[in-house]
Amino acid sequence: xxxxxxxxxxxxxxxxxxxxxxxxxxxxxxxxxxxxxxxxxxxxxxxxxxxxxxxxxxxxxxxxxxxxxxxxxxxxxxxxxxxxxxxxxxxxxxxxxxxxxxxxxxxxxxx
Amino acid sequence: xxxxxxxxxxxxxxxxxxxxxxxxxxxxxxxxxxxxxxxxxxxxxxxxxxxxxxxxxxxxxxxxxxxxxxxxxxxxxxxxxxxxxxxxxxxxxxxxxxxxxxxxxxxxxxxxxxx
Numbered sequence: 001x002x003x004x005x006x007x008x009x010x011x012x013x014x015x016x017x018x019x020x021x022x023x024x025x026x027x028x029x030x031x032x033x034x035x036x037x038x039x040x041x042x043x044x045x046x047x048x049x050x051x052x053x054x055x056x057x058x059x060x061x062x063x064x065x066x067x068x069x070x071x072x073x074x075x076x077x078x079x080x081x082x083x084x085x086x087x088x089x090x091x092x093x094x095x096x097x098x099x100x101x102x103x104x105x106x107x108x109x110x111x
Numbered sequence: 112x113x114x115x116x117x118x119x120x121x122x123x124x125x126x127x128x129x130x131x132x133x134x135x136x137x138x139x140x141x142x143x144x145x146x147x148x149x150x151x152x153x154x155x156x157x158x159x160x161x162x163x164x165x166x167x168x169x170x171x172x173x174x175x176x177x178x179x180x181x182x183x184x185x186x187x188x189x190x191x192x193x194x195x196x197x198x199x200x201x202x203x204x205x206x207x208x209x210x211x212x213x214x215x216x217x218x219x220x221x222x223x224x225x226x
Contacts, residue, residue: 048212050212
């Protein structure tokens, strides 16, 4: 079963704009990770944020985590056409020994 | 350094048959996890292996099984295939034992179609 839910399900923006995706989850977690998937291929790890962290940056990516609201956001700044992909959040829960993925946000960046 | 390699990339099988998928992790990685991805259910965890031992298992029927060899290569097997088993099967490897709390590297997947 899925743990995280991404919002929105789909997002279409122009190149150069910022893209924000949100992820909500249900139970206490050890960490939350964001992955990118290009059209039916493997996933690429973007960022891991631990439950005691509030914000993390990696290049044009910024991830925030609010454990009180059980939510996370992924911000991609100055988006490029190559950022077109599906983005998934994944959580590792305290009581479950597995990683649970959300349904994903499909991002389209128009040149 | 070579990435995670999954073979075959594409597979077509008939209902009732069985199938074996293979995953070679990144050199030095000892943890391998398997996931099923379908349009309806999304990405779902199948199982995780570390040092030839299954550490965790998702909520899948017993028709789904796996194993890991001493060189960390892993195989998963699905017996008595059903149409609903059609999916992209993804393998991921991690460096250490704590795979859920570290970065996972995914292969390109095996797309299985059951007809």
